[in-house]
Amino acid sequence: MEVKALAFDVFGTVVDWHTAVAAEVVEASARNGLALEAGAGEAFAKEWRRRYVPSMERVRSGGLEELPAAERDRLNLAWHRLRPWPDAVEGLTRLRRGHVLCTLSNGNVALLVDLARFGGLPFDCILSAELCQAYKPDPRTYQLVPSLLRLRPEEVMMVAAHPSDLRAAAAEGLRTAYVPRPQEWGGDGADEPATEDRFDVVASDFVDLAARLEG
Amino acid sequence: MEVKALAFDVFGTVVDWHTAVAAEVVEASARNGLALEAGAGEAFAKEWRRRYVPSMERVRSGGLEELPAAERDRLNLAWHRLRPWPDAVEGLTRLRRGHVLCTLSNGNVALLVDLARFGGLPFDCILSAELCQAYKPDPRTYQLVPSLLRLRPEEVMMVAAHPSDLRAAAAEGLRTAYVPRPQEWGGDGADEPATEDRFDVVASDFVDLAARLEG
Numbered sequence: 199m200e201v202k203a204l205a206f207d208v209f210g211t212v213v214d215w216h217t218a219v220a221a222e223v224v225e226a227s228a229r230n231g232l233a234l235e236a237g238a239g240e241a242f243a244k245e246w247r248r249r250y251v252p253s254m255e256r257v258r259s260g261g262l263e264e265l266p267a268a269e270r271d272r273l274n275l276a277w278h279r280l281r282p283w284p285d286a287v288e289g290l291t292r293l294r295r296g297h298v299l300c301t302l303s304n305g306n307v308a309l310l311v312d313l314a315r316f317g318g319l320p321f322d323c324i325l326s327a328e329l330c331q332a333y334k335p336d337p338r339t340y341q342l343v344p345s346l347l348r349l350r351p352e353e354v355m356m357v358a359a360h361p362s363d364l365r366a367a368a369a370e371g372l373r374t375a376y377v378p379r380p381q382e383w384g385g386d387g388a389d390e391p392a393t394e395d396r397f398d399v400v401a402s403d404f405v406d407l408a409a410r411l412e413g
Numbered sequence: 414m415e416v417k418a419l420a421f422d423v424f425g426t427v428v429d430w431h432t433a434v435a436a437e438v439v440e441a442s443a444r445n446g447l448a449l450e451a452g453a454g455e456a457f458a459k460e461w462r463r464r465y466v467p468s469m470e471r472v473r474s475g476g477l478e479e480l481p482a483a484e485r486d487r488l489n490l491a492w493h494r495l496r497p498w499p500d501a502v503e504g505l506t507r508l509r510r511g512h513v514l515c516t517l518s519n520g521n522v523a524l525l526v527d528l529a530r531f532g533g534l535p536f537d538c539i540l541s542a543e544l545c546q547a548y549k550p551d552p553r554t555y556q557l558v559p560s561l562l563r564l565r566p567e568e569v570m571m572v573a574a575h576p577s578d579l580r581a582a583a584a585e586g587l588r589t590a591y592v593p594r595p596q597e598w599g600g601d602g603a604d605e606p607a608t609e610d611r612f613d614v615v616a617s618d619f620v621d622l623a624a625r626l627e628g
Contacts, residue, residue, distance in 0.1 A: 298526055306561075306563070307562065308561065308562050311513055311537050315537060322529065322530060323526050323538075323539045324537070324539070347522065347526065348523035349523075
């Protein structure tokens with residue numbers, strides 16, 4: 199198995215959207231004197247994420263409609279300020295020594311560039327489903343990576359916390375690395391199960407993934 | 414003038430193709446016992462570059478046809494191992510603090526990724542004319558940058574050593590920074606003159622460009 203490039207799903211796989219967005223919801227509410235029930239920030243973040251894929255631009259602010267417009271604009275930008283999971287920067291830095299690292303997300307290029315800058319994520323190249331005007335799991339999105347990097351599909355490994363993403367990548371001939379992120383939805387069991395799937399690599403985080411690919 | 418992103422031409426503007434390719438031609442010849450006249454490495458590099466734009470894949474190896482196939486393949490890869498100009502990494506690092514940095518080259522994405530990795534070039538994003546299946550100076554190539562970065566054209570500045578590139582960028586509403594590279598062709602006067610042109614910024618190198626944009 200000679201993997202030359204790794205393509206990373208981003209939301210949930212590289213960055214923890216749940217904690218950051220819930221915190222910003224709570225902060226924006228407090229700043230504007232809105233009373234939120236306990237757990238409402240979390241619930242709002244999850245609902246936003248469910249509507250988000252892949253239509254961030256059209257998201258409606260739901261229960262926070264009372265926020266002033268400027269505050270709503272600010273809150274929308276919470277998605278550009280997501281923190282990487284604690285292992286992400288160290289793991290990516292190690293993985294990059296031997297592999298070309300790119301994103302492959304349904305997020306648009308501008309958003310991914312902001313996240314990479316905010317989190318100090320050492321990607322070599324920002325690839326997005328936007329570049330082929332489709333969304334994962336459309337086959338064209340996975341084909342984009344070997345096509346643009348001039349590699350064979352089996353030289354590219356898709357890294358994701360979502361089995362459905364990896365299944366679609368495997369169908370296009372890419373290798374797969376499953377990195378579960380049990381805290382993606384705050385640990386409440388909303389994660390995708392991977393009961394029947396087989397992956398080329400299963401790793402507990404990106405540092406573990408680097409160790410497995412080096413070994 | 415609120416410039417948010419800088420788009421860099423690469424060959425000649427960021428990297429010195431001339432010195433590296435001439436040196437590899439001389440080395441490949443020596444390694445294979447071919448006699449080269451003085452200056453033939455330089456002449457070959459220049460001729461290669463003239464044919465190269467934008468058809469690297471189809472380049473014919475001309476006077477080095479006697480090289481074994483493996484050596485010719487290796488020599489082709491000289492274009493993936495070009496050194497940045499001495500000011501480039503420091504200048505880009507400073508510029509990146511306040512701006513999103515991307516490439517905008519006729520070189521394909523895979524080649525640009527290799528050059529950024531080889532030279533340690535801190536680009537946020539690799540954009541290539543390949544992404545819109547056109548070549549500079551086609552207007553679509555310049556429009557790609559504000560479109561993908563979700564900016565207005567006047568928030569993007571094209572940085573190039575070639576006035577023709579900047580003229581075409583300005584026609585699409587981008588700002589322009591001219592950074593002459595008098596040694597691009599080894600200082601023999603093959604550079605493009607900029608007699609009649611007006612640019613938003615003229616800088617002697619990328620460190621100077623950073624100082625001008627900060628000031």
